[in-house]
Amino acid sequence: MATTTCLLSSARCSAKHPINFKAHDLKTALASVVKPPTQKLKNPSLKVEAVKALKMVSTTILDTMVDFIFQFVDQPMIPSQKNFAPVEEIGELIKVDCFQGNIPEDFPEGVYIRNGSNPLFGGLKLAVSVFGKTDSLWIEGEGMLHALHFKKDEQGKWSFYYKNRYVETDTYKMESKRKKPAFLPIVEGDPLATLAASFFNVLRFGQEYKIMSNTNVFEHGGKHYSTAENYIPQEIDLISLETYGNWNPGRTWSRPLTSHPKKTPGTGELVTVGFEAKKPYCIVGIVSADGKELVHKLDLQLDQCSLFHDVGVTNKYTILVDFMLTLSPERVMKGGSLFKYEREKDARIAVIPRYGDADSIKWFHIEPCVS
Numbered sequence: 001m002a003t004t005t006c007l008l009s010s011a012r013c014s015a016k017h018p019i020n021f022k023a024h025d026l027k028t029a030l031a032s033v034v035k036p037p038t039q040k041l042k043n044p045s046l047k048v049e050a051v052k053a054l055k056m057v058s059t060t061i062l063d064t065m066v067d068f069i070f071q072f073v074d075q076p077m078i079p080s081q082k083n084f085a086p087v088e089e090i091g092e093l094i095k096v097d098c099f100q101g102n103i104p105e106d107f108p109e110g111v112y113i114r115n116g117s118n119p120l121f122g123g124l125k126l127a128v129s130v131f132g133k134t135d136s137l138w139i140e141g142e143g144m145l146h147a148l149h150f151k152k153d154e155q156g157k158w159s160f161y162y163k164n165r166y167v168e169t170d171t172y173k174m175e176s177k178r179k180k181p182a183f184l185p186i187v188e189g190d191p192l193a194t195l196a197a198s199f200f201n202v203l204r205f206g207q208e209y210k211i212m213s214n215t216n217v218f219e220h221g222g223k224h225y226s227t228a229e230n231y232i233p234q235e236i237d238l239i240s241l242e243t244y245g246n247w248n249p250g251r252t253w254s255r256p257l258t259s260h261p262k263k264t265p266g267t268g269e270l271v272t273v274g275f276e277a278k279k280p281y282c283i284v285g286i287v288s289a290d291g292k293e294l295v296h297k298l299d300l301q302l303d304q305c306s307l308f309h310d311v312g313v314t315n316k317y318t319i320l321v322d323f324m325l326t327l328s329p330e331r332v333m334k335g336g337s338l339f340k341y342e343r344e345k346d347a348r349i350a351v352i353p354r355y356g357d358a359d360s361i362k363w364f365h366i367e368p369c370v371s
């Protein structure tokens, strides 16, 4: 029946995690600027309106500052990346008339979903400023779902229909409404420019980066999800391609969730992993078969943030590979990259009993396996 596809190899998987700017402190500082005048107002409704107006003014001032300091420029696409150039969102289901090849007799009806990044506003952007330049990685861009429907009539004649639609994440909706790029690229670039871009993203939107949701599509508990490494999954409808919103397993996950969770043989539970650049660095989670509860959480108790990209499962064990790609906001503050391969250290494999604790993890050291 439905076929879901992760077209992106591990190299494409995004893993952008928050640099720990103190967004709350910044917002508090901003709020303190607007507080005194509103405190003098006795009428509550007037006070609410005044706060709204002041927030709007502060937002406008920040937008104007960003527009003054940064300029968005189309990012050149190298020839090998042109297959990933964005396409238009067509919205409606259209009949596909051109067809080549043969369909096997026993091929089932259903829908094939292809997903990938499809940057808004004509392609990826870089931002130029007095601080230097920041670029987008080619894996970035809003997620788009492409659905190809296979339908067979009673005479056995096939018909094909196509539809595409953006995964409408919160940041997609916000940027679409603005009708222009808003988030500054932060993943690559000159250190000072990256720092400034991150600062303004956090100050304006409370987060450093956009939600991509462009890496994988999976099913769990009868529902379907689109996801990427840097956020929680988005529930989607495979037929209409509508986005229903964020999926936070058990409402207690509270961190990005791997794009590659695995369903366990037998129980049908979902094993997942999520990492952040602050402690606890890496959490393994087990979601109930119906998708409603987070039934187990395990802090791996790592002493550094390491990217555990994929998940393996057997009947009894969860298997993770730590190939020593670490994330460190401190490196960015010193002008380095957020990610670093710790080539001098062995890669390692963790074998964990399904509901085990940190003491039950068995580590097996292996030769570095990423070039």
Ligand SMILES: [Fe+2]
Pocket (backbone or CB within 6 Å): 009, 010, 012, 013, 014, 215, 229, 259, 260, 309
């Ligand atoms: Fe991935």
